[in-house]
Amino acid sequence: MRRRGLVPNLNPNFLSRQNNLSFFHTNGHSHLIRNLQNCNNFIVASSLHSHILKSGSLSHTFTANHLLNCYVRLRKIDLARNLFDEMSEPNVVSWTAVIAGYIDLGQPRTALRMFGEMPECSVPPNEFTFSTAIKACSVLSNLRTGKEIHARVEVCGLRNNLVLCSTLVDMYGKCDDVDGARRVFDAMRCRNVVSWTTMIATYGQNARGHEALQLFREFSSLTRDRPNDFMLSSIVNACASLGKLAAGKAAHCAVIRGSHDANEVVATTLIDMYGKCGCLDYSYKIFRQVSCASVVPYTSMIFSAAKYGLGKLALELFDEMLERGIKPSDVTYLGVLHACSHSGLVDEGLKHLKFMYAKHGILPDTKHYTCLVDMLGRAGRIDEAYRVAKSIRAEGDAGALLWGTLLSASRLVGRVDIAVEAGRQLIESNQQVAGAYVTLSNTYALAGDWDSVRDLKREMKRGGVHKETACSWIDFKDWTYVFFAGDVLWCEQGSEVVNLLRELEKRMKERGYVGGGKGLVFVDVDEETEEEILGLHSERLALAFGLINLPKSATIRIMKNIRMCRDCHEAFKLISEILERDFIVRDNNRFHHFTNGYCICGDFW
DNA sequence: GAAGACCTAC
Structure with a gap:
């Protein structure tokens, strides 16, 4: 089964030159080992390999393992595998090193296959091998194999191994079995920052941000450990997914206190969080503080700008990163197309779509084409959007996104025929x-x-199809106020809210605002009937602006499936002028920043 | 004796 491998080809002249160099320290075995451990250069590694081969010490498993790990560290998996195949007695360390190498190189299936071959070779896996194999399951989201390995871990009596348990928590989390992850976490006898972080991150990655924050509170009160970069970025991420600006700012404070603000990953989560919570200026400030930003912070900043309809800024950032020699990713291009779509820059968008492969070798996928459909649809080129949508093969979630995008676009421009087709596609695809x-x-x-x-x-x-009632919510201090369509006002200040609302309406009318005849008009797409189409949601507004004394930059979040109509956009602009207060409305993941009678996020208006 | 866990943009 094992192949005979090759020692890398080396130039003999080079070798003779190198062999005279003192840095080899090959007089002592411990020096050789130290050189292997510290080696981060392929040429040096090859020379060391050659030297080991000549000295006959390659037959020593211990020495060979060091060389093996050296190749794995240098991401030379083929050479590592060749060496492994040449070894007369590879032990569990040799197996684990190569399996880990395959995972690092993005070949988790090969890693698992090799893990499965261990019993045939009479090498039983140990805790290191198990955690490596479990990691392969995480990468593959392979819950079934992950559970099988978990069972073997239990049988081998390794259930109290801290690292293994953290790996298991991570595996369950990455396989979307959050409760399975929590069961492992709860059963752990001792935990460290990594295990807490793994569980917190699991919640954040599975849209359970509240539980992530709750667990962070427990971590802070139950342990004396300080949060590290990993934990803080997970927390900031949870705040971002919840749109919790106040909590996000508190997390930012913790980042600064712990001097983690120089960490690029942490900074990127902050850029993203502020972008999602309506503070583009904070995003931008943090972005500019990142020294030598890589593709991810650039992409995050491009998305933040795109959300605000600042297409020009997004494209400037894109140009800037190209000038700095940073290679864009497929996600970066998604951000660029998103920006073009939300700023009406159709020609720019088409140009970038064309160049992404030609210039950077990135093939557009269904997400990019969905952006194109959105871009054309918003620009009123709905027939072209329809043609593009029909030409793409997209299934599952990607298909739903595509047809959902076309459906929204056709609704926006009032094209019933295309809406029917897109709607049917969605309904038929379940x-x-x-x-x-x-x-x-x-x-x-x-x-x-x-x-x-x-x-x-x-x-x-x-068909028994039921639409869940949508809601909006406002965070104020430690409380989240949730409102459902058609709610009777329940809070203590109810009458005051209504009075404020009346006053607002009166003043708006004085300024010539003509609503839909029912006060502040929202079109609530949750409701189907004629009477409900013009639903009154002004309670939320009044509560947000008037009575609970929100800070200057208040955020009202309106859930995805509630969309503002043009009238309420106008109303918001007027309110910002009357109240002399800036505010941000989040609608279907887009932000509209209203200030002094105008909106800085043009979007589709 | 050598090998293992957690974080970012869609």
Whole structure:
């Protein structure tokens, strides 16, 4: 089964020259080992290999393992594998090193295959091998194999190994089994910063940010350990996913206190968090503080700018990174296309889509084409968008995103025919079915086709399709206020809210604002019927602005499936002028910053 | 004796 490998080809002249150099210290075996441990240069490694071969010490498993690890460290997996195959008696360390090498090189399947071959060669895995194999399952999101290895870990009596348990928590988390991860975490006898971080990150990565923050609180109160870079970036990430600006700022303080602000990953999570929480200026400031920013912080900043409709800034950042010789990734291009889409820069977007392969060898995938559909749709070129959507083979989540994008775009421009096609695609693919029905129904409603609205509603009932009630929420101090469509105002200040609302409406009317006849108008796409289309959600506004004394930059979050209409956009602009207060509304993951009567995020208005 | 865990942009 094992192949005969080759020692790397070396120039004999080079070798004779190198052999005279003192840095080899080959007089002593310990020096040789030290040289192997410190070696970060392939040429030196090859020379050491040659020397070991000549001296006959390659047959010593211990020495060979050091050389093996040296090749793995230098990411020369083929040479490591050749060496492994040449070894007369590879032991568990040799096996583990090569398995780990395959994972590092992005070949987790080969790693698992090799792990599976160990029993045939009568080498039982130890705790190091198990944690390496479990990591391969994490990378592959292979829960089944992960569980099998977990069972073997238990049988081998290794359940109390700290590193193994952290690896298991991570594996369950990466396989989307958050509760499985928590079970392992809870069963651990002792924990360290890494195990706490793994569990916190698991919550954050699985859209359970509240639990991530709760666990961080427990960590802070139960241990004397200080959070490290990894933990802080996980916390900031959780704040970002929740849109919790206040918590994000608190995490930022912890970052500064612990002097972790120079860490690029931490800085990137902060850029992302502020971008998602409505503070573009903070994002930008942190971005500029990153020395020698790599592709990820650039991409994060490009996305933040794109969200605000600052397409020009996003494209300037993109040009800047190219000038600095930083190679863009597929995600960077997604950000660029997103920016073009949200700023109406269609020609620019098409140009970048064309060049991403030609200039950087990145093939556009369904996400890029979905951006293109969005871009064309928003620019009113809905027929082109439709043609693009039809030409793409996209399944599962990617397909849902594509057709959902086309559906929203066709609703925006009132093209019922295309909305019907996109909606049907979604419904038939069993993805986002309820959302598709509701958006489709609203498209009919906006076109005045109430018969179709009723038909669709009947079809939903027949199919047992139920749309979860959407809600909005406002964070204020330690409380989150949640509102559902049509809520009766429940808070103590209810009457004051209504009074403020009336006053606001009065003053808006005095300034010539004409709403939809029902006060501050929102189109709530959750509701299907004619009467409910013009739902009144002004309670949220009033509470946000008037009574709970929000800070100057308040954030109202409106969940994905509630979309602002043009009227309420105008209303927001007017309110910002009347109240002389800036505020940010988050709508379908886009931010609109209203200030002094205008909105800095143009978006599709 | 050599080898293992946690964080960032969609």
